[in-house]
Amino acid sequence: GQNIDQPTEMTATEGAIVQINCTYQTSGFNGLFWYQQHAGEAPTFLSYNVLDGLEEKGRFSSFLSRSKGYSYLLLKELQMKDSASYLCAVRVWEGKSTFGDGTTLTVKP
Amino acid sequence: KAGVTQTPRYLIKTRGQQVTLSCSPISGHRSVSWYQQTPGQGLQFLFEYFSETQRNKGNFPGRFSGRQFSNSRSEMNVSTLELGDSALYLCATAEADNEQFFGPGTRLTVL
Numbered sequence: 001g002q003n004i005d006q007p008t009e010m011t012a013t014e015g016a017i018v019q020i021n022c023t024y025q026t027s028g029f030n031g032l033f034w035y036q037q038h039a040g041e042a043p044t045f046l047s048y049n050v051l052d053g054l055e056e057k058g059r060f061s062s063f064l065s066r067s068k069g070y071s072y073l074l075l076k077e078l079q080m081k082d083s084a085s086y087l088c089a090v091r092v093w094e095g096k097s098t099f100g101d102g103t104t105l106t107v108k109p
Numbered sequence: 110k111a112g113v114t115q116t117p118r119y120l121i122k123t124r125g126q127q128v129t130l131s132c133s134p135i136s137g138h139r140s141v142s143w144y145q146q147t148p149g150q151g152l153q154f155l156f157e158y159f160s161e162t163q164r165n166k167g168n169f170p171g172r173f174s175g176r177q178f179s180n181s182r183s184e185m186n187v188s189t190l191e192l193g194d195s196a197l198y199l200c201a202t203a204e205a206d207n208e209q210f211f212g213p214g215t216r217l218t219v220l
Contacts, residue, residue, distance in 0.1 A: 033209075035211075042213050043201075043211045045208040045209065094164065095159055095164040095165045096154060097154065097209070099153075101150075102152075
């Protein structure tokens, strides 16, 4: 089976840095994605890692360690609009992605 | 480019009925995936189509089916609706195996 774990909820303060972890155990691996989903809206793509290391994209960075089955999403200079659910997804094989249940991040003033 | 569109956006059906949902991908996207999202189960993979062929299928009963047309538009059908089928149904499209772009979803309520 496929198993993706991420914390259910996190809270952080505006302007701070937050790290959302994701661990996975899947039958295949062809890339890891992070998506952001605001309440009542569709998920939107944030980042993609297929090789080990850090990918930086503005205030967002994502890290992958394939040997450890581990990824994290780092959000810097948090803003109120960053309050959302963050979904970790593993492309198990061609055309199939498995999603974690998501981490609900609340940013407080 | 226009985004992914899904119709209808909202739907109310009763148990036993059947429903067809539609997804129009971004131009050039040949992969269309369908997901069911519920508060308790998160995003669950239904199936994926690429160039009119179903490449992958999730663990859903045979009541859930789909197809893709030559213009890459896709439909999913749910027959003999059950209360537990109430959910947000999302389609996501991609050029190939890169990042997916999600449509706004169809919220299905089964009474």
